[in-house]
Amino acid sequence: MKYATFPKGGIHPHEHKQTAHLPIEHLPLPEQVVIPLGQHLGAPAHPLVKRGDRVKVGTRIGEAQGFISAHVHSSVSGKVLKVDEITDLSGYRRPAVFIQVEGDEWEEGIDRSPELVTTCDLSPQEIIERIKDAGIVGMGGAGFPTHVKLSIPPGKAIDTLIINGVECEPYLTADHRLMLEKTDEILVGIAIIRRALGEPRVFIGIEANKPDAIRVMKERVKEWEGLEVRPLKVKYPQGAEKQLIKALTGREVPSGKLPLDVGCVVSNVGTAHAVYRAVQKQMPLVERVVTVTGNDISRPGNFLVRVGTQVEWVLDQAGGLPEDAGKVVAGGPMMGKALPNLEVPVTKTTSGILVLPRKDVGPRSVEPCIRCAKCVQACPMGLEPYLLERLSARERWEEAEARGIVDCVECGSCAYICPASRPLLDYIRYGKTTVMMLRKKRSA
Amino acid sequence: MEQKLVVSLSPHAKAPFRIQTVMLIVILALFPALIASIYFFGIRALLVELVAVGTAVFTEWFIQRILLKRPSRIHDLSAVVAGLLLAFNLPSSIPLWQVAAGAIFAVGIAKMAFGGLGTNPFNPALAGRAFMLVSFPVEMTTWPQPVVTRTLMRPDALTTATPLGVIKEGLKSGIPLDQLADKLPTWWDLFLGNVGGSLGETSALALLVGGLFLILTRVISWRIPVFYLGTLAAFTGVFHLIDPSRYADPLFHILSGGVMLGAFFMATDLVTSPMTAPGQILYAIGGGLLAGLIRLFGSYPEGCSYSILIMNAFVPLIDRAFPPVRFGARPVQTQVKEARHG
Numbered sequence: 001m002k003y004a005t006f007p008k009g010g011i012h013p014h015e016h017k018q019t020a021h022l023p024i025e026h027l028p029l030p031e032q033v034v035i036p037l038g039q040h041l042g043a044p045a046h047p048l049v050k051r052g053d054r055v056k057v058g059t060r061i062g063e064a065q066g067f068i069s070a071h072v073h074s075s076v077s078g079k080v081l082k083v084d085e086i087t088d089l090s091g092y093r094r095p096a097v098f099i100q101v102e103g104d105e106w107e108e109g110i111d112r113s114p115e116l117v118t119t120c121d122l123s124p125q126e127i128i129e130r131i132k133d134a135g136i137v138g139m140g141g142a143g144f145p146t147h148v149k150l151s152i153p154p155g156k157a158i159d160t161l162i163i164n165g166v167e168c169e170p171y172l173t174a175d176h177r178l179m180l181e182k183t184d185e186i187l188v189g190i191a192i193i194r195r196a197l198g199e200p201r202v203f204i205g206i207e208a209n210k211p212d213a214i215r216v217m218k219e220r221v222k223e224w225e226g227l228e229v230r231p232l233k234v235k236y237p238q239g240a241e242k243q244l245i246k247a248l249t250g251r252e253v254p255s256g257k258l259p260l261d262v263g264c265v266v267s268n269v270g271t272a273h274a275v276y277r278a279v280q281k282q283m284p285l286v287e288r289v290v291t292v293t294g295n296d297i298s299r300p301g302n303f304l305v306r307v308g309t310q311v312e313w314v315l316d317q318a319g320g321l322p323e324d325a326g327k328v329v330a331g332g333p334m335m336g337k338a339l340p341n342l343e344v345p346v347t348k349t350t351s352g353i354l355v356l357p358r359k360d361v362g363p364r365s366v367e368p369c370i371r372c373a374k375c376v377q378a379c380p381m382g383l384e385p386y387l388l389e390r391l392s393a394r395e396r397w398e399e400a401e402a403r404g405i406v407d408c409v410e411c412g413s414c415a416y417i418c419p420a421s422r423p424l425l426d427y428i429r430y431g432k433t434t435v436m437m438l439r440k441k442r443s444a
Numbered sequence: 445m446e447q448k449l450v451v452s453l454s455p456h457a458k459a460p461f462r463i464q465t466v467m468l469i470v471i472l473a474l475f476p477a478l479i480a481s482i483y484f485f486g487i488r489a490l491l492v493e494l495v496a497v498g499t500a501v502f503t504e505w506f507i508q509r510i511l512l513k514r515p516s517r518i519h520d521l522s523a524v525v526a527g528l529l530l531a532f533n534l535p536s537s538i539p540l541w542q543v544a545a546g547a548i549f550a551v552g553i554a555k556m557a558f559g560g561l562g563t564n565p566f567n568p569a570l571a572g573r574a575f576m577l578v579s580f581p582v583e584m585t586t587w588p589q590p591v592v593t594r595t596l597m598r599p600d601a602l603t604t605a606t607p608l609g610v611i612k613e614g615l616k617s618g619i620p621l622d623q624l625a626d627k628l629p630t631w632w633d634l635f636l637g638n639v640g641g642s643l644g645e646t647s648a649l650a651l652l653v654g655g656l657f658l659i660l661t662r663v664i665s666w667r668i669p670v671f672y673l674g675t676l677a678a679f680t681g682v683f684h685l686i687d688p689s690r691y692a693d694p695l696f697h698i699l700s701g702g703v704m705l706g707a708f709f710m711a712t713d714l715v716t717s718p719m720t721a722p723g724q725i726l727y728a729i730g731g732g733l734l735a736g737l738i739r740l741f742g743s744y745p746e747g748c749s750y751s752i753l754i755m756n757a758f759v760p761l762i763d764r765a766f767p768p769v770r771f772g773a774r775p776v777q778t779q780v781k782e783a784r785h786g
Contacts, residue, residue: 008771013457170457242771254772327450333457340451354456361450367463367520368562372663373719382770384719404770412455419463420562426453 003208005233006243009380011413013236013334015209019173019293022301024181027317029101033076033308035061036088036096039347040137041144042068044094053080058107058284061097064132070145071135075286075306078102089330089337089344096345099308111281116184120192120279124150127196127279134278135285135348139270140164140239141331143349146271150196156260158197162248163190165206165213165269166232166239169332172352174289175269177302179206179213182273183220189276191224193267202227203248204269209234236334237411241266243380255407270351285348290314294355296322305346311353312342318353326358334412367420375414375424381407385414385424392431401435408432463561466663466714467521473657474528474709476650480636481643484590485536489643493531495540499547500527507556522561526550529569532644532705533749534576537588537603546576566756567713570749585609587640604640607700608745611692620689634699645702655708664712667721668728672707673698675732683740691740703735706748716756723759723766731755 038044045062055061055074062072074097081098088094106112122130132147152158163186167175179186194202204221206214208231218229232238232247242253244266251262259266267275270288277283286307293300298319305314311328315321321328321342329336330350346353375385383404391400408428415425481489504523508516530550534543550572558564577584589604605613607628614624629639637647645651658664677694684691697703711717711731718727731751738747 008769011459013459246771252772252774254774255770257772325449327452327456329454329456334455336454336456338451338453338456339449341449356456358450361452361456364458367517368560370463370466370522370562370714371717371719372466372714376719376768379768380771382768382773384767386719403767407770407772410454416455416457417459419459419461419466421458421462423453425455429453 003231003233004247005235005238006246006380008382009378009413010235010237010243011378011417012234013170013416015234016170016293016295017173017176017209019171019291019300019302020176020210022173022177024177024289024302024304026304027306027309027314029076029104029306030309030313031101032081032310033099033101033306034086034096034310034343034345035072035075035099035308036086036094036345036347037062037072038088038094039072039143039307039349040068040070041142042066042070045069045072047083047095047097049080049083049097051080051082054078055080055099056105056107057286058110060135060284064135064145068145068148070137070147071133071284072097073135073284073286074099075308076101077105087340087344089339089347091340109282111283116188117280118188120188120195122195122279124196124198127192130279130282131196131275134274134283136271136274136278137285137348138268139274139288139349139351140268141335141349141351143347146267146275149265149267150193152197152260152265157263158200158260158265159263160249160265161190161194161197161200161202162244162264162266163202163204163269163272164239164241164244164266165204165210165217166244167210168207168234168236168239169334169336169351171293171354172291172332173293174291174302174351176210176213178273178289179210179217179269183216185276186269186272187217187220187224187227188280189272189274190227192275192279193265193272194226197265199226200265204229205232205238205244205248206230207232207234207238236413237380237409240380240409240411242409255404288346288348288350290346290350291352292318293352294322294325294357296324296357297355298322307348308345310343310345311339314346314353315342315355322355322357324357324359325355326361327356329354329356334416335410364421366422369420369422372419374417374419378413378417380411380413381409383408385428386422388431389422389424389427392427392434395434397431397435397438400431401439405431405435406439463520463522467525469661469663470525470658470709471521471528473654473663474525474532474644476653477532477644477647477705478528480647480650481532481536484637484646485588485643488536491540492534492536492538492543492643493528495543496531496534496547497524497527499544500524500530500551503548503551504556504560507552508560517561520561523551526555526568526572529567529644529709530572532709533569533573533642533702535584535587535641536643537586538580538583542576542580542583545579546572549575562715564715565759566753567710567716570710570753573749574753589640590638590646606641606745607634607639607696608739612745615690621692622689631695631699634696639700641700642702642705645705648699648704651704651708655704658708658712664708664714665721665724667724668712668717669707671725671728672711672732672735673703675729676703676736679733679736680740697736697739701739701746702748706735706752710749711752711755716759718759718762718766720763720766720768723762726766727755727759727762730758
């Protein structure tokens with residue numbers, strides 16, 4: 001069978017999906033959690049608690065600030081130790097709430113029973129309100145507040161909802177397990193998102209390397225109208241929003257435009273699951289599935305982890321940090337962030353914790369570009385990474401802008417494939433942020 | 445925490461192959477032609493190849509370590525490729541000191557003087573050959589007969605003309621092609637490489653095997669060899685149809701001389717060829733046309749090296765003129781409309 005995919009660029013890294021067969025496991029409660037107030041794109045939430053306050057699971061501890069922002073809830077019950085700054089994944093100091101865990105008491109009204117609730121009579125506005133109340137953000141990685149994404153500005157129309165079950169990053173299997181184990185909840189969640197958007201058609205995109213998930217989703221989706229499971233060719237970065245839209249609808253989001261400009265909204269399967277829990281069970285986003293993996297991890301797995309649990313504690317549950325660990329990555333190897341230390345907490349967007357051995361992370365000698373054009377062939381955006389690297393290094397910003405540097409989706413395909421081990425993406429990132437800054441100045 | 449963690453930007457994974465791997469694949473792809481050269485021209489062929497490779501590698505090492513006082517990069521094997529390709533462009537009878545001089549020019553001037561690997565505008569081996577052709581015109585156009593010359597000695601007693609040379613000379617003296625037929629090798633000899641010529645260019649079979657290997661391992665794209673040879677065939681074919689008594693048929697042109705070597709191994713040189721598909725096609729068509737023009741109307745029987753060197757000069761322009769097609773280049777309205785109707 002020939003699967004759909006995006007036509008331009010892409011690579012096929014080794015999949016390493018060794019945790020694909022491991023069912024989701026509930027981790028025990030940690031002794032302490034550190035819940036960052038900025039786990040999403042946009043402004044961090046404003047703290048609602050102070051030292052000594054008692055909170056339950058689901059207590060709102062951070063209030064969304066500004067248009068693009070999301071509420072933050074406590075993932076445990078206990079006592080607030082302090083509100084302090086921590087170094088988060090981006091390397092910035094950001095406020096976070098430290099909570100000492102005492103028992104496991106949940107806020108009233110949260111339905112923790114496993115019964116599936118399929119009926120939903122809420123209006124689109126009420127749905128979006130509940131999603132906002134629950135602090136749902138995109139769980140694929142970027143963390144865009146979901147209620148903002150679903151609030152379609154007047155004059156725009158959505159005809160397609162795309163559900164991202166691609167999980168194209170090597171190693172990660174959290175979405176895969178979720179699709180296998182929470183199929184119906186995800187489908188109800190999708191139906192709810194669809195309702196909020198005015199009943200567009202729905203494509204659920206899943207890469208062909210998850211045949212069991214495709215089978216189960218296809219089987220269950222029969223009970224729903226307007227939903228269609230679409231298997232996709234295994235090719236990175238299939239899960240990137242623009243590439244996924246192209247693969248499923250043939251539409252290309254133009255430079256500087258959003259999916260909704262081509263009538264699409266893209267949402268991750270994990271987000272659909274969180275939407276189900278928020279709307280049908282009044283449950284805020286306080287836990288998520290995290291794939292803990294790496295070739296030397298003694299007890300890898302897919303763990304249901306409370307938001308704010310520190311990576312060190314999660315790794316201890318997975319058998320501890322291996323002796324020869326060289327790098328710990330939050331997310332997958334292609335787009336994940338290397339952790340500066342293990343006190344960094346799991347957030348709403350942490351899809352995996354990947355431990356790479358020292359021998360695989362040492363600096364590689366950078367060799368001269370031999371113009372092999374592999375980076376040009378690999379770029380899914382049709383850019384020339386070798387050229388953008390050179391232009392950035394020489395600070396030739398106008399040319400870099402003309403060559404489309406801001407269109408880079410930072411998927412890393414170019415740097416992955418480069419036989420000269422050139423830091424292509426490092427330079428392109430530098431150039432991209434500089435050009436965006438210059439643009440801002442220009443329009444100001 | 446006792447363990448030190450590396451913090452760097454994504455991606456945290458890397459494809460396994462490196463420049464060395466790429467060069468190793470090219471060297472492997474050159475092996476069939478290498479074996480053919482020894483088979484047809486004897487141990488002297490191997491000697492020329494060893495001197496060329498040895499001098500090329502030494503020159504690079506000397507410039508990097510002794511002159512520039514930088515770490516040597518000979519481990520990337522690019523000098524081996526340049527040396528081997530240069531040797532493939534030489535007759536087996538060439539004096540070894542001339543081989544060394546050519547290799548020094550190829551690596552020292554054509555490559556290192558431009559900044560080394562990746563920054564040279566012209567293919568080093570072809571530049572070396574062009575240098576040798578003007579410096580040592582007699583030795584560079586003395587072609588030992590194949591097979592009978594398996595000796596370490598310079599076999600200058602037994603020479604022949606290349607098939608293209610036979611035609612050029614014959615037409616110059618006014619002899620039509622059909623009367624030259626008995627002086628020309630059979631298709632089979634041309635295909636196998638049992639004809640006079642440079643070491644690595646005579647065996648179309650060996651070059652085809654190596655070239656296909658390069659395409660299958662994705663080191664080169666199929667476009668450059670196919671469009672280069674295709675254009676040459678089309679160009680010479682038109683003239684053959686017009687006047688078969690003056691112009692040889694296209695298959696003869698493809699199998700004789702150095703175009704097979706040029707099409708698969710020199711025109712495709714990553715450093716000196718365009719990056720995108722349309723650019724590569726234009727470059728290859730230009731090269732094929734130039735080779736045909738030089739062969740049919742130039743005073744010089746071959747034309748492959750110069751066709752590629754000339755096109756090398758256009759590569760920066762071609763790359764500028766043919767960037768890849770940007771994602772999202774089409775306007776939104778038409779896309780949505782199409783999607784709704786389709």
